[in-house]
Amino acid sequence: MSTDPHAGGRVLTGGAPLPRARLAIIALHGRGGGAGDMLSLADHLALPDIAVLAPEAAGRSWWPDSFLAPLAANEPGLSSALGAVDALARQLAGEGFGPERTIVLGFSQGACLALEHAARAGTPFACVAGLSGGLVGTGDGDGDGAPDPALYGHRDKMFDYGGALGNTPVLLGCHERDPHIPLARVRKTEEVFTVLGAKVTTQIYPGGGHGVVEDEINALRSILNRAPT
Numbered sequence: 001m002s003t004d005p006h007a008g009g010r011v012l013t014g015g016a017p018l019p020r021a022r023l024a025i026i027a028l029h030g031r032g033g034g035a036g037d038m039l040s041l042a043d044h045l046a047l048p049d050i051a052v053l054a055p056e057a058a059g060r061s062w063w064p065d066s067f068l069a070p071l072a073a074n075e076p077g078l079s080s081a082l083g084a085v086d087a088l089a090r091q092l093a094g095e096g097f098g099p100e101r102t103i104v105l106g107f108s109q110g111a112c113l114a115l116e117h118a119a120r121a122g123t124p125f126a127c128v129a130g131l132s133g134g135l136v137g138t139g140d141g142d143g144d145g146a147p148d149p150a151l152y153g154h155r156d157k158m159f160d161y162g163g164a165l166g167n168t169p170v171l172l173g174c175h176e177r178d179p180h181i182p183l184a185r186v187r188k189t190e191e192v193f194t195v196l197g198a199k200v201t202t203q204i205y206p207g208g209g210h211g212v213v214e215d216e217i218n219a220l221r222s223i224l225n226r227a228p229t
Contacts, residue, residue: 003076005058006084014039014052021051022229023126024097026088029054030108030132031061041107044217047224050103053092055084067112067136068154068185078136085117101229103127105220107212108180112136115189118170119196122163126227128198129171129220131212132178134185135159135192150184159188165198169223172202173216175209 012035018024027038035054042052063077071078085104092102103126106114111133118128119135137157147153170193174186183204190202201223205213 002058002080004080004083005077006055006062006080009058009084010035010056011088012036012039012054012056014042014054015047016049016051018051018095018097020049021097022049023101023103023224023227024051024053024092025103025105026085026092026114027052027054028062028085028104028106028110028113029056029060030106030110033107033110034060038105038107038110041212041217042105045221045224047221050224051097053088055088057081062109062113066152066154066180067109067134068151068182070140070155071137074136081113082117082120085113089117089121099123099125101126103129103224103227105129105131106133107131108133108210115193118165118168119159119161119192122161122165122196124164124166125168127169127171127220127223128165128193129173130189131171131173131216132175132181132210134174134181134189148184151182159192161192161196163196165193165196168198169227170198170200171216171220171223172200173205173213173219174203175205175207177208178210179208180210
């Protein structure tokens with residue numbers, strides 16, 4: 001297995017051409033999905049002045065295990081995925097789209113990756129959106145700790161991030177009984193981003209489910225319409 005499986009992966013583009021765009025979105029797909037799914041999601045925003053860049057994971061999965069698993073269980077995929085997003089962010093910065101003009105958006109596994117990238121970057125963004133996702137974490141928790149039912153039988157993680165997000169709008173959306181994303185981790189993600197200085201909006205939808213709902217699209221559109229350039 002490659003030590004950097006996502007390096008050099010394809011990136012699909014949509015929306016406005018970068019020279020005419022007001023903002024740029026890095027859009028990250030979920031496990032089993034693809035870059036085209038994220039272009040379709042971005043189309044629903046109906047914002048013609050925003051460029052969209054959607055990288056695709058090798059094998060359509062950014063890492064093999066649950067984001068709740070010990071970090072080593074998801075290597076080298078996790079580090080490679082973060083590196084791929086970092087590389088795309090640097091490319092955008094070279095085109096004049098620094099983090100303050102960039103939205104980092106993801107669904108499911110891609111939401112976890114988007115949130116983790118933003119927290120580790122520790123700088124203000126135009127917006128960060130995690131749709132059905134939560135932070136991966138920077139380290140494993142106490143090895144002697146008992147598995148937590150609220151984390152679907154996984155142990156908790158460490159969330160040690162530096163930097164400051166300077167009122168970055170962060171949108172978190174999830175069903176209250178998502179089969180893959182425990183509500184406890186969504187709430188922890190909300191807490192961490194608040195401490196980092198972000199302005200967090202959390203939308204929890206009743207019942208079970210794992211998917212993007214129209215309410216999230218509307219909320220994201222509203223945030224992006226207000227985003228400065």
